[in-house]
Amino acid sequence: MLYNTMIHEAKNHNRLALNATHAVYNARIKFIKLALDITTLGSGFRSSVVNKDISDLSDRINRLALNAELDFVGIVTGDEIPLCRLSPHQISNQITLPENPLVRHTIRHRLMTAGTIVFPQEFMILENPELAKRLQNVPKNAPEQKTTDANKQRSCMAIAAAIPIFETRSGGNLIGVLYGGMLLHQNMRIVNSIPKSFLFDTIQSKADTPTVSIFFNNICIVTNMVDRNGKQTFGAHVPDDVRQQVLIRGNQWTTRQQDSTDRYLVSYDPICDIFGERVGMLSIAVSESNHLFLQHKFILYLSLAILASVIFAIAMGIFFTHRIMQPIHRLIKASQEVSDGNVSPDLGPISNDKEIAVLQITFGQMVRSMKRRRMESQTKIIQSEKQASIGRLAAGVGHEINNPLTGVLTYTHMLLRKKDISEDIRSDLNVIVESTERIRKIVKGLLDFSRQTRLDPERIDINRLAASTIKLMENQALLKGVLIEFKPGKDIPMLVIDRSKIESVLLNILINALDATKSADTITAQTTTAVSANDVDHGGVEIVITDTGCGILPENLNKLFDPFFSTKEVGKGTGLGLSVSYGIVKEHGGTIRVQSEFGKGSTFFIWLPLNQQNQEKQDR
Known part of the structure; x- marks a missing residue:
């Protein structure tokens, strides 16, 4: 069981390390894009593109390739006509050049593009003939990537970026595209730039460091894993279950693999190109011997800790038993008194x-x-x-x-x-x-x-109902010099309620608020989503009506919803409005409450549940 737990934790760590590895991979792509973007910012560069100064442009892209460690760099016009590249081959308009999907995508969308991309091998060799050696062991496309175009039977994978060049920095006509990138095949700079160890260097100095590999489709094109002879294992295929999970389904996948000398935990993550297609995988492999070493150490330390804990527990138990048990006995006695109905027990x-x-x-x-x-x-x-x-x-x-x-x-x-x-x-x-x-x-x-009338429920937009009700009171409030404001909440869900009854509740409260205010006072109504004050798991909508009127005396707050109770003068109120409103809200499964400060105003809170049927079941 302990071994399985360690392996489970090791898999979790592998996945975290894989995420960090992918972050380094993406950071390299961002670096390429940044280097190209900085190059296009200069007015001299833009002028050379406009004037087709091949000599100046060649010098610029050579310096760019050297400083940014790029394998290929080139410039094309807005019509996809090549101007210059790193290759010493002369560019001729009479020959058919291999398609550059990166440039075509950038010109079509007029936006900078960066990411993983699959190029024809002929294009890559034409861009930089020195890359031909690294492409010698590149296999044909995998069976699932069939194509009828003979020119695309052999391809390669790279990380690259393309920056559109406009007449001015602020825009204008597209005059060209600067592109460049790194071929991933046998590119040890990529895998060596990823940290050598994500866990074991600080814990186990002799642990085998994790190895990083990049796959084109299901074939390894670069890795720092070596075989027993010390050679990189280029060209290795992943198992079919890994290909199905990662390339076909797009999952991050961790599995255990065995070679001739050791067993590894290997995690894979799909690599998508700029078009969103899964074209490869990134993987990190860690030897299980590292985790076994940690397991042995963990068992030793755990045993020592358990032994020390037992000794310490016995000593402290003897010391604290008498000190603790006396108040505990009092609490037990108090609990028995509470169970017998005494809610004022003596706790000592x-x-x-x-x-x-x-x-x-x-x-x-x-x-x-x-x-x-x-x-x-x-x-x-x-x-x-x-x-x-x-x-x-x-x-x-x-x-x-x-x-x-x-x-x-x-x-x-x-x-x-x-x-x-x-x-x-x-x-x-x-x-x-x-x-x-x-x-x-x-x-x-x-x-x-x-x-007890039956409800006639229907789906209602509470914001519209509140707005229409407030509009009925506007003229009366205007005559009195009181300002009524409505602040509708955003994304308020629909409620299943009785329109006329809830409208009468709002009218009752608004009329009371208007009676409690004087000229220059304000009445504010707003809606918001809120949970029930009695059940935090039950969501609903709350209507809050606030006035700056005379307020309510503290001794009257508890009697406010009693029938026939009224603070108005004789003949001006029956004392039934709030009682009826209380009953209507309760019929809907909601609650109504009030907060008030005498002389400063009152606030009524009307909460209605989202699901009336569920609320009724809960009440029953």
């Missing part, structure tokens, strides 16, 4: 031991929290029972009053239609109508409070 004095003291304090906080929650639960039960009783009473009273009230109102309107009554009587009848309408409004509030 706080221990001088820090850990035991923390345990005692935490236990005390837990007990106080239980006591507070029990009181809150009792308060909620009493509130629910009170509202249910008032609701039943309101329903009975409302129905009994509504019928005779309708008769009074009907006959009063009939009397008002008569033309032979005096103005004094007409004035008295109007007072009756107004008072009766007010009574009917109160009865309607009673019925709304007591009636």
Whole structure:
């Protein structure tokens, strides 16, 4: 089991080392792009391209190739006509030159291009004849890369960049392209530039250093791994399962491989060209003997640590047993008292031991929290029972009053239609109508409070609903000199709610806010996504309505949602608006709460769940 754990950790380390190796590989590509980009910045270079000063351009690209260690560098015009290259071969317009896909891609998109690219071997040899020796052992394309073009039967892999050259630095016509890069085949500069060891140099001086290899398709083209004769293993093929996982599926893959002398952990990462095609692989191999050496050391150190820990534990256990057990016994006794219903147990004095003291304090906080929650639960039960009783009473009273009230109102309107009554009587009848309408409004509030109507849910954009509701209040607020602002949240999800009921909730709160404000005050409404205050795992949308009005007295905050409670003057409020709103929000599975500071304003928070069905199931 320990061996498997070590191998698992070794594989994880291999993957990290492979990521670092790929980062070095990409850094080399960025270096090439930077070197070419700096070369194109000079006005003299651009002038030489425009004037086709071959002598000056040849001198520049030779210095560029020397300083940046590039294997090939060249310049072509905007029409893909070569101007000069490193090769001493004379450029002739009468011969058909091999295709340069890097240049063609750059000209087509008019943007600098950098990355891995596959070139025809004829192009590479024409660019730099000295590269022919490094391409002698390059095999034909793998079977999965069939092609009907005979000129592309043999190809090679390189890292390169191409920079478009415009008339001016700010743009204009494309006058040419500067390209250059490094052939990867047998290029030891690449693999040797990667750190020799990612783990073992600081731990094991005699450990075998990791080896790095680059593959073109599934064939090794450069590596610092050597065989028993000390020769690089160019031309080796990867196993078919590696080819399937890395080249075909594009996965990063770690496997164990055996050669004639040792077993290795080898990690592979696909290499994609500038067109996004997987054309090769990058790999790092580490000998398992390194991990075995570490395993032996680990076992030794672990054994010594266990022995020391056992001795230390026995000594400390004897020393602390008496000191610890006494407050622990008190906590056990207190736990038994809590289980029997006593939420104020005696915990005794706080221990001088820090850990035991923390345990005692935490236990005390837990007990106080239980006591507070029990009181809150009792308060909620009493509130629910009170509202249910008032609701039943309101329903009975409302129905009994509504019928005779309708008769009074009907006959009063009939009397008002008569033309032979005096103005004094007409004035008295109007007072009756107004008072009766007010009574009917109160009865309607009673019925709304007591009636459990079914929801008519639909998918609603809460921002639109809030905006339309606020618009209904704008004229009334304008007359009073109060500014109403709406700040809709971004990416607010759709809610499944009863449009008319939630609209009435918003209107109730906005009307209360307007009544609590004076001229030059502001009312601000905003929407945002938020989790439930009672369940952090339940997401929803919160509507926050804030006013800078007179605020609410602290002693009235707990009574705010009680039916018939109102801070308004007699005749200006029934005290049912917030109670009805509370019931509507609760029907939707949401919550409504308020924060207020007397003399500075109030803030109402309306939270509605995203998934009403799930919330209802949770409540049940």
